[in-house]
Amino acid sequence: MKTRDKILHKSLELFNELGEPNVTTLLISDELEISPGNLYYHFKSKTDILTEIFGWYEREINLLLESPNSATDIEDQWFFLHLIFENIAKYRFIYKDVVNVLERYDEVKARFQKIILKKREASLKILTSLQQQGSLRANDSELAALGEQIVLTATFWLNYKLITHGELTEDMLAQGVYQVISLVAPFLDDEQREQLNELKTAYL
Amino acid sequence: MKTRDKILHKSLELFNELGEPNVTTLLISDELEISPGNLYYHFKSKTDILTEIFGWYEREINLLLESPNSATDIEDQWFFLHLIFENIAKYRFIYKDVVNVLERYDEVKARFQKIILKKREASLKILTSLQQQGSLRANDSELAALGEQIVLTATFWLNYKLITHGELTEDMLAQGVYQVISLVAPFLDDEQREQLNELKTAYL
DNA sequence: GTCTATACTGTGATAGAC
């Protein structure tokens, strides 16, 4: 692996572990056992490193959100949600300090907001399709609040777990998926809700 | 107002506006047009300032959470929730950078976690009482997830609005209250849900 | 590509005069 790539990967690792504001360019170079000067040969600023990593995140999440996903099965939605949560966990440094990070990196802010918007659209699309096939019952106002609620929960689930339980653990993702699905559950018909309970005992 | 109090109030104001990590002791003294030395005469560290302000927050929220609140009326719950959101808004610097702030101020972390726990208990207590009086229908597993969901939403609503809409506005609190109530709505009986819709048009 | 050395800036905090 080239030095440039090593810097990016180590930065992501440290950002996630310690929080982006607590990671200095000196720490990154120290951990890689290269000189700070060397780091600045490859990147002209810390902003450049972060922006490039954000690009990875953006590409991966967009790929997910733009995938057809015309699935009607609850189990497929569960799987899709799990991929979303994996993406969030992989780039959790963005989420851990969202407000702060977005405030200090203006370009990233606009791009992140677009992603959130896209997530709300994707969320509404799934809900609407569930509604049209008759397995979900809700009026427009409920549907809108539900769509927003799903995105909010997905966005902040890890933070919530971090502040209440400290460390990130493996099962937190599955718990997050369940928490989101629970939001939809009360609007589902009996058959779908039954399927949900089976999934819960299987995965949790 | 004594200088000591001026420092605390200005700090809270700046913390909320700019985020605690972006507020330096120099900025605080500058804004008050006093010298940094003077600030450090009154407080031996920035941590001391933050901890004292956190004490205000803690006292106020505990007062709220320990108030009897045996209300059975949905409208009373709406009002109670509004007070909670007002408290969050008043000390939003804690919430804006929760993960980061709790990581850097260890004492505050433990105390904040206790508050979150207390909120979950309060939330469950209200839900259980609604259940016992027959206006809410849910099983134990649903009740637990709902209680957690309420606290999560209340905790991160402002952050969610900040990253999606930028500025804090007056109506965000009422929206937050509505968003939380919406979580409970699908479990309510028809009469209570009707009352809720009236409240929505009245307040939002 | 990589290193050493260094400049510049911002931040928390202290000493000592008034």
Next chain:
DNA sequence: GTCTATCACAGTATAGAC
């Protein structure tokens, strides 16, 4: 109580040798 002066240190970034 308040000020000026100053320290110590950390973080970003650059220059120039190898």
